[in-house]
Amino acid sequence: MPGVKDAALALRLGRPRLALACRADPLTHAAAWLRLGEIGQAREILGTVPPSARAQVLLARSAALAGERAALSLAHAARQGSRREGDAGALIAAATLCGELEGAGPHQALRSLAEGLKVAELLGTQADAHLLAVLAHVQRAAGGAGKAQRTAGKALDRADPGSPAQVLALLALGRPEEARVQAEAGELAPAWWAAFAPAYY
Known part of the structure; x- marks a missing residue:
């Protein structure tokens, strides 16, 4: 059976089902199930792992995908846990999710996302x-259409194929058909991107 590195690579390449067929750490498998929108399967795994910031982020993401009201509070808790653990990757993921869920209030979302940018810096x-x-x-929601286009272009340049990043970047660039094709190629559940393109979806 392919190993842990193969599972992580498969997930990066937009092949979550292949990642599940590989031997992997539980969090990688949970992430793969979430890509597919299989929230129950992911939560079953997350219920068996030791508490960690990364597990908190995945649990918060599962709540967001399920449309649960607790998603934002779970994302905030994951962000706090990531800060305590000093886990930069988890903190960036938590900041991303916070910004996503706070998007209706763009100024708060911008503050959350700025923390993730600062960590990378x-x-x-x-x-x-x-x-x-x-x-x-x-x-774009804050009224900066030109800036949004430039940011989306950077995201697209860096995004893995079939990833949430690629699909959301294409939507931000006004290319919904390409976004749909990439979402299907990456086996990405609609819950990852439908809120960003309600008219299209």
């Missing part, structure tokens, strides 16, 4: 593609 790495894709939508 402190690490000396590029900003996360998913965070940038969400940021593009928030910038």
Whole structure:
């Protein structure tokens, strides 16, 4: 059976079902189930792992995908847990989710996303593609259409194929048909992107 590195690579390449066929750590499998929109399967795994910031982020994401009212409070808790653990990757993911869920109030969302950008800056790495894709939508909601286009372009350049980042970036660029094709290719459940394109979906 393919190993842990193969599972992570499969997920990066937009192949969550292949990731599930590989031997992997439980959190990678939970993330793959979430890509597919299989929330119950993901939560079953998350119920068996030790508490961690990354598990908190995945649990919050599961609530967001399910449309549960507790999603934002869980995302805030995941952000706090990530800060306590000093887990930069989890903090960026939590900031992204907070920004996504706070998007109706763009100024709060911008503050949340700015924290994720700051973490990347402190690490000396590029900003996360998913965070940038969400940021593009928030910038548009705040009235910055030109800035949103530029941000979405950066997100698209950095996004993995069939990933939430790629699909959201394409939607932000006004390319819904391409977004749909990539979502299908990446086996990405509509709950990941439908809220960003209600008229299209």
